[in-house]
Every structure is written in C-alpha cells, then in structure tokens.
C-alpha cells in the first residue's frame with residue numbers, strides 16, 4: 001500500500017488530499033490540493049469527497065479535464081448538493097470559460113454518486129462504507145474493506161450531545177490503517193474558543209445591530225444556528241444569498257431553523273431593535289469577520305480516537321504541526337505524520 005499526500009498549497013502545513021494505492025486500486029481521498037496536476041489524475045479509479053469545504057475538492061474543479069473516463073466520484077448527498085451550489089456560483093461569475101467548458105464542469109459535479117451513511121457499496125473488489133464525520137453538514141469518513149481495512153476520517157469533529165457535530169464509527173469494525181486528516185491540532189479546544197469569542201464580542205460591544213461576515217456559506221449558516229441558541233433577545237438574519245445553502249440543509253433534515261428564530265433578510269419587514277445579521281456577501285460594515293474560523297476537532301478528541309485503535313492500527317496523520325509532534329510522539333509509538341513524501345506501508 002502506498003499513500004501520496006498533497007498539501008493544500010505549497011506553504012501550507014496541512015494535507016487535504018491523499019492518493020492511495022490500495023490493493024491495486026488508485027483512490028483519491030479528497031481532491032482539494034492546489035498542487036494537483038494532470039498526471040495525478042490519469043490512473044485514478046475512485047475519488048471520495050469527504051465534505052464541501054473548498055480545500056477538500058477545489059482540485060477537481062481545476063482538473064476536471066484530466067479524469068479517467070470511468071473514474072467514479074462519490075460523496076454524501078448533502079455534500080454533493082452543497083458543492084454543486086458553490087460550483088454554480090463560481091460558474092455564474094466565471095468569464096474565462098466557454099459555455100461548453102462550463103457544461104463539462106457542471107456534469108462532473110452533477111454526476112457525483114450520492115452515498116448514505118452506513119450503507120456499504122462495492123468498488124471493484126473493495127467495499128466502501130461512509131460514516132458521519134461530524135465536521136460540517138454532510139461530512140463523512142470513508143471505511144475501506146479489502147484484504148486489509150482502512151479508515152480515512154477527513155476533517156472530523158466531536159461535540160457531545162450534538163448529533164450533527166459528532167463523528168460516529170462502528171467500534172466493532174477492525175481498522176488496520178487509520179488516516180486522520182489534517183485538522184488544526186491546537187492544544188486547547190479550538191472549537192470551543194471560536195464560537196465563544198464571537199459571543200463575547202457581541203455581549204461586550206453592545207451594538208444593537210451586529211453584523212458578521214463569513215465567507216463560507218455553510219459556516220455562515222452554522223454561525224446563525226449557534227447564535228440563535230445563545231441570544232434570545234436578538235433576531236438573527238441571514239442575507240438572502242444564503243438561502244440556497246439553507247434550503248439544501250433543510251431538505252437534508254438538518255434542523256437549522258431553530259424555533260423559527262433565524263430569518264432571511266427578505267423577511268425583515270419591521271425594524272427590530274436588536275439584530276445579528278450574517279452575510280457571505282461583503283465584509284463592509286461587518287463587526288466580525290471570519291479570519292480563523294475552523295470547525296475542527298480538538299487535540300483531546302484526536303487522542304481519544306487514536307487510543308481506541310492505536311494498539312493494532314497503523315496511524316497516519318495528515319498534518320505537520322511540529323509543536324504538536326512531540327506530544328503525540330510520546331503518547332503513540334505506532335504513528336506517522338504524513339508530510340510531502342510518498343509513504344509505503346508493507
């Protein structure tokens with residue numbers, strides 16, 4: 001078995017794409033790197049997209065021409081829908097592509113095969129199963145069963161009591177090789193700090209109308225959801241351009257309209273005394289701009305997950321944050337940080 005890791009960009013310390021040679025099949029685990037080239041795609045049999053964040057699939061948009069004819073791409077239905085919404089936004093603003101090229105790109109993304117959690121499906125001699133990754137709406141992990149078994153987590157999250165934000169894996173399954181994706185391995189609990197920071201800012205700065213700019217639409221929806229729970233005294237507004245993503249998530253069964261407290265900006269008929277509006281349109285006038293938001297698992301969760309499998313699994317981590325390296329090296333002997341080089345596993 002062989003894995004080639006690709007960083008997101010050259011200077012980035014996280015790996016967001018892996019090309020796996022597994023029992024004769026070439027499998028691309030996510031497809032987000034900006035470093036991917038024609039040669040990387042020519043022999044790929046399967047592409048798995050773990051979730052709709054750009055750094056996990058934008059390489060496919062850029063290399064759509066280089067796919068093998070029978071290459072199959074799969075993702076959860078939510079991920080497929082979210083990506084297609086983003087692709088449509090891109091293509092509507094794209095001036096350098098011909099209408100034929102746009103059509104080709106659309107058809108690649110429309111043809112992503114939608115898969116459901118815990119429903120195994122055959123890919124050649126291998127069996128693939130998706131499990132929830134908790135990281136964002138529709139995020140999934142990929143479990144591969146062949147002669148050996150392999151779990152790729154993608155970005156993952158675990159928030160107690162929050163189903164949408166918690167990964168799940170069937171603990172009775174064997175994992176021979178565990179590949180944990182390149183999340184930000186901060187030593188404190190990153191996911192707790194990002195949302196509390198903004199809540200604190202809203203409380204302390206006491207603006208009547210608070211405006212937040214978040215570029216990624218799914219994160220904007222997520223912000224709205226979290227803030228609606230926290231601030232009973234405020235109306236929460238989405239800007240109109242989030243409605244598309246909003247509808248997809250609603251269709252997919254996510255309860256994002258908590259108690260009807262989150263309103264589309266179009267519904268702002270009367271003047272509300274205290275509001276929080278969330279936009280992905282323009283940073284102007286925003287009191288808070290997303291600069292470092294990530295919905296990532298904390299180091300504690302990663303440790304817990306590795307501990308479950310460390311005794312027999314080979315553990316690979318798609319990240320090379322060297323501060324963290326020492327801590328992990330002490331706790332786990334059987335693991336390997338994937339950096340830029342190809343890794344062979346016998």
Ligand SMILES: [Zn+2]
Pocket residue numbers: 051053135155
């Ligand atoms: Zn992500």
